[in-house]
Amino acid sequence: MATDYDAPRRNEADELGEDSLEELKARRAEAQSSSVDVDETDFNESLELPGADLSNEELTVRVLPKQEDEFTCSRCFLVQHRSRLAATRGGENYCRDCAA
Numbered sequence: 022m023a024t025d026y027d028a029p030r031r032n033e034a035d036e037l038g039e040d041s042l043e044e045l046k047a048r049r050a051e052a053q054s055s056s057v058d059v060d061e062t063d064f065n066e067s068l069e070l071p072g073a074d075l076s077n078e079e080l081t082v083r084v085l086p087k088q089e090d091e092f093t094c095s096r097c098f099l100v101q102h103r104s105r106l107a108a109t110r111g112g113e114n115y116c117r118d119c120a121a
């Protein structure tokens with residue numbers, strides 16, 4: 022008789038667990054959908070801040086003023102060190118790769 026009790030108990034526990042999971046999922050979906058509606062007004066305001074941060078990151082990573090010992094290749098338009106200057110024709114500089 023002990024096994025008879027055991028089997029239905031397990032099923033009940035499983036069903037309860039699934040039910041509560043489904044409930045949680047449903048509640049989460051509700052919370053998400055409602056938070057999306059609420060966020061839309063806040064979204065425009067908060068959008069400017071991350072945008073500003075991104076441009077700052079680009080500035081620090083990409084934009085460096087050309088140094089005194091550097092030149093811009095007239096063919097590949099890369100800023101390179103003077104040691105890579107291979108030719109100057111008509112006031113235009115060419116790096117080793119492009120002058121070859």
Ligand SMILES: [Zn+2]
Pocket residue numbers: 094095096097098099115116117118119120
């Ligand atoms: Zn070049």
